[in-house]
Amino acid sequence: MVEGVPVRRVLVVDDDRTFTTLLAEALQRAGYEVSSAESAEEALAAVATASPDLAVLDIRMPGPSGLELGTLLRDQFGVPFVFLTLVDDEDTVRHATAMGALAYLVKPVDVRRCIPTIDAAAARASELRRLRQSEAHLSNALQQSREVSMAIGLLMERLRLTRDAAFERLRSEARARRQRISELAAELLDSAERLNTVGATPSRSGTRDSRS
Numbered sequence: 001m002v003e004g005v006p007v008r009r010v011l012v013v014d015d016d017r018t019f020t021t022l023l024a025e026a027l028q029r030a031g032y033e034v035s036s037a038e039s040a041e042e043a044l045a046a047v048a049t050a051s052p053d054l055a056v057l058d059i060r061m062p063g064p065s066g067l068e069l070g071t072l073l074r075d076q077f078g079v080p081f082v083f084l085t086l087v088d089d090e091d092t093v094r095h096a097t098a099m100g101a102l103a104y105l106v107k108p109v110d111v112r113r114c115i116p117t118i119d120a121a122a123a124r125a126s127e128l129r130r131l132r133q134s135e136a137h138l139s140n141a142l143q144q145s146r147e148v149s150m151a152i153g154l155l156m157e158r159l160r161l162t163r164d165a166a167f168e169r170l171r172s173e174a175r176a177r178r179q180r181i182s183e184l185a186a187e188l189l190d191s192a193e194r195l196n197t198v199g200a201t202p203s204r205s206g207t208r209d210s211r212s
Contacts, residue, residue, distance in 0.1 A: 008122050009033045011052035013043040013069065014084060015061045019107070023056070026111040027118065040064035040072075047077050054102075054125045056118065059085040059092070070099055080125040082118060084109075144182035151185035154192055 010027055014020045015038045024034040035050040037043040040063055043055070055073055057066035066083060073079040082103040083096045096104050102121035105114055148170070155166035174184040 014058035040069040
């Protein structure tokens with residue numbers, strides 16, 4: 001392992017114990033942290049504890065297939081995967097690609113020749129993970145910016161302030177409370193929403209008075 005570089009975690013899922021052992025040993029020599037499973041059920045249990053960065057899945061296994069497992073890993077856990085199979089045909093390759101497989105290995109294969117492909121897939125998985133994180137951060141920043149803008153508009157309306165004055169009021173209050181501006185903005189909007197809801201609900205006493 002290179003100092004300063006995070007260890008990449010790989011889950012190998014194959015009911016062929018000999019192949020799984022050989023591949024796991026080769027991956028460990030290449031610097032990976034490896035966990036293994038012989039079925040989809042074992043793999044799902046391993047994901048909960050191992051948190052793999054990449055899964056290497058045999059397509060044909062007893063019980064749920066590698067294709068079914070890949071769907072679960074993708075949709076429920078966000079774990080990217082590489083497929084292993086004895087079948088080399090266009091339909092299988094097309095299906096694997098459509099599912100989002102990062103690579104496709106045909107057995108029998110020399111495990112040493114698997115490493116470059118898995119290296120490339122792991123690098124791609126890391127890139128995709130960074131992109132998802134960046135998108136999440138951007139979405140959060142845009143949401144916070146929207147809330148701040150709405151809170152400034154609310155202060156402008158309620159306190160008859162200019163935009164600059166409203167922003168300065170919001171910033172000063174956030175400093176006094178030792179909060180982020182976005183947090184205070186969200187609180188102001190929530191309070192305004194609750195106040196609007198209360199104001200739009202007729203009181204029971206008012207209803208009784210109208211009937212008398």
